[in-house]
Amino acid sequence: DIQMTQSPSSLSASVGDRVTITCQASQDISNYLNWYQQKPGKAPKLLIYDASNLETGVPSRFSGSGSGTDFTFTISSLQPEDIATYYCQQYDNSLTFGGGTKVEIK
């Protein structure tokens, strides 16, 4: 099984800050990596697919990069509505999610 390790598990940042989350795969997954946002009590929402492609309608302050085993998700300027938990997900072999990163406002 492919394990996905996300870090940090939580972070606190100010409005306008640049926020970065990393996701590491236990083996090479090429670019088969997606990122989701989940707000409390809601289903996850796809933000980034294939490591770096922005889903239609998602604000451009969200971005993703990486390939192989190391991936990065960035919010260029944190907004109050970005408070959520973010998950990476690989689909190279089966489908596995990372443990999540809870983003809070400082």
Next chain:
Amino acid sequence: QLQLQESGPGLVKPSETLSLTCTVSGGSISSSSYYWGWIRQPPGKGLEWIGSIYYSGSTYYNPSLKSRVTISVDTSKNQFSLKLSSVTAADTAVYYCARRSSGLVDYWGQGTLVTVSS
């Protein structure tokens, strides 16, 4: 607009079988482009993929749950279903039904909480 809606008991006794159904509206479950699946989330924890089914009936299960999981599809009703046998408290979770397009999950149901307790 595609919509998915989970239905089923919110309380299941230990050792029994959890059964949920997902009704798809606004689109056909028989589309050749998509898989339909289940994902769960224990309270306060992360997401776990349970398995997926193609409209033809081909299934793909999480190896860690495979021995207890059955996913089936009813194209005439535009529904697919989950059965999870021999449940324990560890199976308490919000269960989401979802559409999988290639490797991404692009549509989700609202989720339904299933509690395993006597």
